[in-house]
Amino acid sequence: MDVRIRPFAVELRHPLATATGDIERREGFLVAVDIAGTTGIGEATPLPGWTESRAECRDALDAVSDPALALESGDLDDTPAARHAVSLALADARARAADRPLAATLDTSSHTSLPVNATVGDAGADETVEAAKTAVSEGYECIKLKVGARNPAADAARIRAVRDAVGPDVSIRADANASWDRWTADRFLDAVADIGLEYLEQPLAAEELDGHAVLRRLHDTPIALDESLAAVSPARAIASNAADVLVCKPMALGGPDRVRDVATRARDAAVGVVVTTTIDAVVGRLGALHVAASLPGDRAHGLATASFLDGDLAADPAPVRDGTMRVPEAPGLGIDVADCFD
Numbered sequence: 001m002d003v004r005i006r007p008f009a010v011e012l013r014h015p016l017a018t019a020t021g022d023i024e025r026r027e028g029f030l031v032a033v034d035i036a037g038t039t040g041i042g043e044a045t046p047l048p049g050w051t052e053s054r055a056e057c058r059d060a061l062d063a064v065s066d067p068a069l070a071l072e073s074g075d076l077d078d079t080p081a082a083r084h085a086v087s088l089a090l091a092d093a094r095a096r097a098a099d100r101p102l103a104a105t106l107d108t109s110s111h112t113s114l115p116v117n118a119t120v121g122d123a124g125a126d127e128t129v130e131a132a133k134t135a136v137s138e139g140y141e142c143i144k145l146k147v148g149a150r151n152p153a154a155d156a157a158r159i160r161a162v163r164d165a166v167g168p169d170v171s172i173r174a175d176a177n178a179s180w181d182r183w184t185a186d187r188f189l190d191a192v193a194d195i196g197l198e199y200l201e202q203p204l205a206a207e208e209l210d211g212h213a214v215l216r217r218l219h220d221t222p223i224a225l226d227e228s229l230a231a232v233s234p235a236r237a238i239a240s241n242a243a244d245v246l247v248c249k250p251m252a253l254g255g256p257d258r259v260r261d262v263a264t265r266a267r268d269a270a271v272g273v274v275v276t277t278t279i280d281a282v283v284g285r286l287g288a289l290h291v292a293a294s295l296p297g298d299r300a301h302g303l304a305t306a307s308f309l310d311g312d313l314a315a316d317p318a319p320v321r322d323g324t325m326r327v328p329e330a331p332g333l334g335i336d337v338a339d340c341f342d
């Protein structure tokens with residue numbers, strides 16, 4: 001068994017402004033594994049705060065000689081981005097060997113296309129409204145707005161301005177990236193109570209499961225957890241009644257298999273699942289698209305992040321059209337190994 005590692009770096013065309021800072025550049029590793037004569041590819045694009053560091057990721061990947069054993073042994077459990085690359089590459093190789101799209105090998109009734117949300121970074125009200133209007137004109141029916149970089153009244157005003165501009169039929173999500181305390185979250189949720197948000201994502205710190213559970217009881221706006229899933233076990237997040245929706249990032253959770261485990265638990269507890277990227281390159285995005293397509297439900301996923309990147313590893317076989325992404329029909333991820341790895 002053979003493992004190849006190729007480092008890469010891509011700049012963002014425009015930074016994604018969040019409550020915890022701007023994301024400006026993504027650096028990672030493309031990983032190729034050969035199993036019984038079939039090559040599969042995966043991507044490790046660590047994001048500090050969410051995963052191990054780049055150096056830790058490299059060390060973990062360098063130590064892999066038998067990919068299947070590396071997953072089974074638990075050796076990659078503390079390096080989710082590295083684990084993601086290996087798990088995705090194995091799943092891709094298996095699907096290519098079976099001559100089927102990855103999504104179809106994960107679930108026989110997988111979706112062939114998925115709605116996705118437009119991701120709108122923090123900006124002043126006018127700029128936010130312009131970005132939201134552009135997204136709607138491009139066909140998006142769901143918009144996710146970053147909040148938490150300003151005071152809650154200002155954020156609520158931004159969201160109200162967007163609702164007024166896009167009308168009642170567009171779904172609006174807000175993501176505070178763990179930047180608020182209970183008091184601030186209460187103020188925001190009171191101020192947006194009549195706007196009809198689809199959900200508020202991660203208002204409080206990752207560890208504050210009880211705080212999120214209290215917000216759910218006090219307010220009608222649904223609550224989604226994102227950072228919490230990388231910090232505590234998803235099983236605990238579900239058991240704490242802390243979330244209406246789990247935001248699952250394959251890169252942060254350790255791979256497509258991990259996302260499917262979390263989704264099964266979520267489904268048993270009637271909790272929704274939304275799959276998103278960490279602004280990954282094309283291989284990581286395709287992996288997230290296939291795993292999202294393998295899950296039941298029709299919520300929009302947070303996969304429309306290609307446009308943040310200035311350049312990519314290869315041409316994108318799943319561009320966003322009309323607010324949706326089609327799952328490639330070619331075997332595996334749906335991208336030629338030779339296009340990414342030479």
Ligand SMILES: O=C(O)CCC(=O)c1ccccc1C(=O)O
Nearest residue numbers: 117118119144276277278279302
């Ligand atoms: O969910 C989306 O629309 C895109 C992904 C996204 O917002 C994101 C991207 C990188 C790091 C963190 C996050 C986040 O959801 O908090």
Ligand SMILES: [Mg+2]
Nearest residue numbers: 175201202226
């Ligand atoms: Mg989030």
